[in-house]
Amino acid sequence: GTRMFSSGTSRHQASIPVTMKAAMIRETGDADVIKTETDVPxxxxxxxxxxxxNVFSGLNFIDTYHRSGLYARDLPFAGGQEGAGIVAKTTPKAEEMGIKEGDRVAYNSFFSYAEYTPVPAAKLLPVPDAVGLDVATAL
Known part of the structure; x- marks a missing residue:
């Protein structure tokens, strides 16, 4: 059948680090509770x-609800819930769905204010090369 995801590319080939940068929320409150951390696993x-x-992450009004505690989340967490980027690593079940490292994708899933986000394969939307990842973030 036709493959839904783009062919893998070498754009992501740098090795995946052990730690990353992320905009972490360790307590609820105003915007000043968001802290950039550089040693998040x-x-x-x-x-x-x-x-x-992640190449782009969207800023959504619901993010303010999570940050303020209006919508409860387990602390700590990295903010954000939508983004677009390159598949850096897959698992066997994801590969069975046709997803490959290097695919360009958009998603709606928590933890997008981080360099890397784990996303269920079923939540990934393939992004054609003709569509910018900045635009795809808003899909």
């Missing part, structure tokens, strides 16, 4: 997930 993947190297 890169998440491990469950089967069926992909690790996305």
């Amino acid at each position: 890169v998440p491990e993947l469950a089967d069926g997930q992909c690790l996305i190297k």
Whole structure:
């Protein structure tokens, strides 16, 4: 059948680090509770997930609800819930769905204010080369 995701490229080929930068929220409150941290562990993947190297992350009004505590989340967490980037790592179940390292994707999933985000493969939207990842973030 036709492959939904773009062919893999070498754009992501740098090795995945052990730690990364992320905009972390360790307590609820105003915008000043968001702190950039440089030693956040890169998440491990469950089967069926992909690790996305974020290129863009969207800013959504609901992010303020999470940050302020209006919508409860377990603390600590990296903010954001939408983004676009390159698949940096896959798992066997994700590969069965046709997803490959190097694919350009957009997603709606928590933890997007980080260099890397673990996303269930079923939540990935393929992004054609003709569409910028900045635009795809808003899809």
